[in-house]
Amino acid sequence: MKIDGTVAPGFEAVREAFAANFAEHGEVGAAVCVYRDGRPVVDLWGGIADPETGRAWERDTIQLVYSATKGVTTTLAHLLVQRGLLDLDAPVAQYWPEFAAAGKDAIPVRWLLTHQAGLAALDKPVRLVDALAWTPMVEALAAQAPNWPPGTAHGYHGRTFGWLVGEVIRRVTGRTVGQVLAEDVAAPYDVDFFIGLPPAEQYRVSRLVFAPQPDFAAIPEDLIPERLRPVLAALQDPDSLANRAFQITDPPDLDFNSPDVHAAEIPASNGIGTARGLARLYAALVGDLDGHRLLTPETLSAATREQVAGTDLVITLEDRYATGYMLPTPELPLGGPHSFGHPGRGGSLAFADPTRGLAFAYTPNYIIENAVDLRARNLVDAMESALG
Numbered sequence: 070m071k072i073d074g075t076v077a078p079g080f081e082a083v084r085e086a087f088a089a090n091f092a093e094h095g096e097v098g099a100a101v102c103v104y105r106d107g108r109p110v111v112d113l114w115g116g117i118a119d120p121e122t123g124r125a126w127e128r129d130t131i132q133l134v135y136s137a138t139k140g141v142t143t144t145l146a147h148l149l150v151q152r153g154l155l156d157l158d159a160p161v162a163q164y165w166p167e168f169a170a171a172g173k174d175a176i177p178v179r180w181l182l183t184h185q186a187g188l189a190a191l192d193k194p195v196r197l198v199d200a201l202a203w204t205p206m207v208e209a210l211a212a213q214a215p216n217w218p219p220g221t222a223h224g225y226h227g228r229t230f231g232w233l234v235g236e237v238i239r240r241v242t243g244r245t246v247g248q249v250l251a252e253d254v255a256a257p258y259d260v261d262f263f264i265g266l267p268p269a270e271q272y273r274v275s276r277l278v279f280a281p282q283p284d285f286a287a288i289p290e291d292l293i294p295e296r297l298r299p300v301l302a303a304l305q306d307p308d309s310l311a312n313r314a315f316q317i318t319d320p321p322d323l324d325f326n327s328p329d330v331h332a333a334e335i336p337a338s339n340g341i342g343t344a345r346g347l348a349r350l351y352a353a354l355v356g357d358l359d360g361h362r363l364l365t366p367e368t369l370s371a372a373t374r375e376q377v378a379g380t381d382l383v384i385t386l387e388d389r390y391a392t393g394y395m396l397p398t399p400e401l402p403l404g405g406p407h408s409f410g411h412p413g414r415g416g417s418l419a420f421a422d423p424t425r426g427l428a429f430a431y432t433p434n435y436i437i438e439n440a441v442d443l444r445a446r447n448l449v450d451a452m453e454s455a456l457g
Contacts, residue, residue, distance in 0.1 A: 070092065072113055118275040129261070131346075137347065137417040138339060140395075142238075143182060144354065151365060155178065155241050159177060161176050188215060195209050235334065247264040258353050260346045300385050354428075376391055
């Protein structure tokens with residue numbers, strides 16, 4: 070497998086781990102990028118961007134990264150906080166009056182970002198065309214009663230996070246999430262990343278390839294680790310919060326290979342860009358990038374302070390959140406104890422470590438959804454060995 074790109078002296082182990090992902094773990098196409106102290110030390114890509122046509126992964130191939138998008142949307146919210154335009158502890162209804170319906174008048178903006186708002190699922194899913202149109206979805210969320218008493222617990226708002234946070238951003242700025250990203254982050258910081266892909270960029274998108282799904286129902290219970298049993302039980306219950314949180318549209322579900330889905334703004338899960346673009350964004354959070362910094366150290370410190378930890382009501386596993394960013398756990402260590410960021414469905418990962426000036430992003434198109442996916446971990450481990 071031909072691997073393109075560059076690594077700085079001492080980081081050759083990352084290239085070796087990247088190549089091993091193709092040789093040993095079924096990688097189809099992918100890119101990985103690492104910045105340290107504002108400079109790229111790893112920038113690699115390889116494989117096939119579209120198996121249907123044989124199109125190779127190129128330097129400018131862009132990839133949909135599912136929930137790694139949440140870290141980008143979170144960053145936009147904190148940029149507004151830094152500018153004095155958004156108060157995280159003010160009621161959402163102060164910016165979005167319609168949100169006060171169904172007893173939600175006191176929910177603060179912060180709880181949208183910490184998954185405490187209790188709006189992970191809709192009682193009545195919307196039509197797919199309405200989800201892509203934005204306004205019908207935010208109207209449905211404004212009318213929705215909380216799934217649990219807000220503030221009493223946290224549960225992953227896997228799909229709704231982006232519309233909730235994004236509508237607050239829109240109300241504050243008068244611009245959509247995609248416009249704020251393009252104008253305030255992508256252009257000034259040379260971040261190749263989109264929420265709402267312009268049609269002229271569609272030719273660059275890599276096609277998602279889905280690994281076979283294991284038949285969990287056929288696995289004897291005594292072979293399932295005890296910590297995973299509640300997860301599997303929830304996935305097999307069509308009425309569970311875990312399933313309802315990802316079934317917020319009437320069939321058919323969102324097709325993340327569809328140009329229509331790429332063009333829509335779904336700020337929880339349809340961000341599309343390069344690993345380089347994601348790494349540059351995180352590099353600009355933790356230090357100077359080409360002489361500029363996206364968030365001040367004070368803003369970043371407040372943004373990355375732990376807000377909730379423990380068993381997540383939706384995914385039924387232990388996790389930790391700052392205000393929007395995910396924090397490391399033993400199951401998902403990100404880049405170590407001081408890191409913050411967000412993974413994406415099936416393998417994507419982006420994070421930064423402000424104590425070491427590190428920013429990391431990995432964007433694969435081969436989507437693996439079982440418990441054993443070592444690709445990102447192998448790359449992070451190789452990066453750590455290079456850092457000594």
